[in-house]
Amino acid sequence: MFHYIALGSTSEISGSAHYLNLAGTGILLDSGQDPNIDGVAGLPDFNLLEKHPDWGVDYAILSHAHHDHIGSLPVMLRHFPHARIHMTQPTRLLLDFLLPESARLQKKRFKEGVNAHPPMFTEEQAELAAYLYRSWPLETPFDLNEGVRAQASIQATFYHAGHTLGAVGTLLEVEQGEQAFRAFYSGDLSLRAQAIQPGADFPKGPVDVLILESTLGADPTAELTTRKREEDRLLEGIQKTIKRKGSVLIPAFALGRSQEMIALIGRWKKQKKLPEDLPIYTAGAQRAISDIYDRTRFISPRIDEKFEVFKIEQKRLPKSKAKLDHLISGEEPGIFIVGSGMLFERTLSHRIALKMIGDPRHSIFFVGYVKPDCPGAVLLEAAQNRTTEKVALDPLHQPEGMTIACTVERFRFSGHSNRRELLQVVEKLQPRKVLLVHGEDEARIWMADNIRYFYPDTEVILPTQGVPVLVA
Ligand SMILES: [Zn+2]
Numbered sequence: 295m296f297h298y299i300a301l302g303s304t305s306e307i308s309g310s311a312h313y314l315n316l317a318g319t320g321i322l323l324d325s326g327q328d329p330n331i332d333g334v335a336g337l338p339d340f341n342l343l344e345k346h347p348d349w350g351v352d353y354a355i356l357s358h359a360h361h362d363h364i365g366s367l368p369v370m371l372r373h374f375p376h377a378r379i380h381m382t383q384p385t386r387l388l389l390d391f392l393l394p395e396s397a398r399l400q401k402k403r404f405k406e407g408v409n410a411h412p413p414m415f416t417e418e419q420a421e422l423a424a425y426l427y428r429s430w431p432l433e434t435p436f437d438l439n440e441g442v443r444a445q446a447s448i449q450a451t452f453y454h455a456g457h458t459l460g461a462v463g464t465l466l467e468v469e470q471g472e473q474a475f476r477a478f479y480s481g482d483l484s485l486r487a488q489a490i491q492p493g494a495d496f497p498k499g500p501v502d503v504l505i506l507e508s509t510l511g512a513d514p515t516a517e518l519t520t521r522k523r524e525e526d527r528l529l530e531g532i533q534k535t536i537k538r539k540g541s542v543l544i545p546a547f548a549l550g551r552s553q554e555m556i557a558l559i560g561r562w563k564k565q566k567k568l569p570e571d572l573p574i575y576t577a578g579a580q581r582a583i584s585d586i587y588d589r590t591r592f593i594s595p596r597i598d599e600k601f602e603v604f605k606i607e608q609k610r611l612p613k614s615k616a617k618l619d620h621l622i623s624g625e626e627p628g629i630f631i632v633g634s635g636m637l638f639e640r641t642l643s644h645r646i647a648l649k650m651i652g653d654p655r656h657s658i659f660f661v662g663y664v665k666p667d668c669p670g671a672v673l674l675e676a677a678q679n680r681t682t683e684k685v686a687l688d689p690l691h692q693p694e695g696m697t698i699a700c701t702v703e704r705f706r707f708s709g710h711s712n713r714r715e716l717l718q719v720v721e722k723l724q725p726r727k728v729l730l731v732h733g734e735d736e737a738r739i740w741m742a743d744n745i746r747y748f749y750p751d752t753e754v755i756l757p758t759q760g761v762p763v764l765v766a
């Protein structure tokens with residue numbers, strides 16, 4: 295008997311945690327935390343497994359190091375302390391940095407009163423988890439045969455998923471007597487190459503079960519956008535800004551999008567499309583992550599193995615407020631690539647945005663996902679519709695809001711495949727059953743309708759959190 299149960303919410307992009315019980319062996323695929331909900335409410339519900347006394351977690355497999363896939367790992371280990379945790383080598387290096395960093399941040403935010411919830415784990419607990427990590431190269435099968443109640447032999451293999459550094463899809467091959475069973479978990483994926491990494495390279499089917507992400511399932515614009523066009527638009531935007539002696543703020547997520555942007559700007563400088571001496575300012579966690587990109591360039595797929603993020607000259611963003619203000623009000627153009635990507639309050643990008651908004655020379659260019667109602671989305675909407683004269687990005691200090699004088703634009707550089715490409719994944723893996731996860735309901739429904747239409751032999755299931763699905 296093979297069962298699946300979603301421990302996290304499946305109807306939105308929240309903490310991913312998919313549990314498979316394969317003939318007695320418990321495998322948790324990802325252990326995420328909802329990035330939009332602080333505290334216990336944003337955790338997957340590990341207690342759901344307690345209703346099934348035989349359903350422990352023997353192994354956790356982490357598809358990649360984004361918070362919505364790893365953020366609850368130390369909490370999971372309190373429920374299942376004997377679980378061993380498998381991932382790729384780059385993901386392991388990222389985890390060694392990101393989980394203790396997350397503990398520090400939770401503590402700080404709680405202390406400062408930004409977050410009403412006490413930290414869910416300590417830095418020490420995050421560091422201790424590392425003793426349970428095992429890392430594997432791509433396309434190299436490893437055994438999951440030491441489950442406490444194991445009755446079948448299981449092998450797992452990682453395949454490059456393109457999405458971000460270290461991201462993989464996982465093939466699980468199970469043998470129980472005469473019965474053979476194959477399941478594939480896509481994680482987050484991009485079939486298309488990005489600036490540093492080539493696109494996903496998944497195996498051929500058939501598989502019995504495909505657990506598939508559906509992030510862009512309800513996004514028709516994503517199908518119509520080409521990377522080339524977005525790159526051209528961004529380049530043009532930067533050129534126009536520096537011509538009027540303005541600076542560019544690119545709010546970007548520390549893992550993935552930042553390094554992509556640095557790579558692009560480096561390429562444009564090399565091609566003489568941007569001045570060689572145009573400074574790029576970077577800061578904080580993002581610099582540590584860039585270092586991991588460089589250290590793993592021979593052990594994870596690259597478009598150009600020789601490319602190094604730090605070979606592109608970057609200046610450290612000044613720590614002092616006075617120096618930073620001076621840079622922004624000065625005559626010297628620069629590009630600021632800093633977090634958060636959504637302009638959350640008390641972050642560097644938020645602080646710089648407040649300085650830039652009133653100055654018509656400057657530009658703020660969003661290059662990643664901006665969730666509705668976050669400060670980034672508020673600014674974008676106000677700038678695009680020009681419905682509001684003023685935007686309140688800092689209600690505490692400037693309740694009356696600020697007039698938008700700078701240029702604000704959005705560019706699409708997704709690390710996710712669009713919905714047509716997700717259908718190609720179904721085509722390649724030829725699943726008997728598809729479980730659609732990691733997407734809003736609207737996205738999963740579009741995917742379900744289209745899979746049923748194009749692949750009528752495939753059964754489509756939209757799992758609900760906490761409801762077990764018998765998969766074989
Ligand atoms: Zn991701």
Ligand SMILES: [Zn+2]
Pocket residue numbers: 310360362363482732
């Ligand atoms: Zn995700």
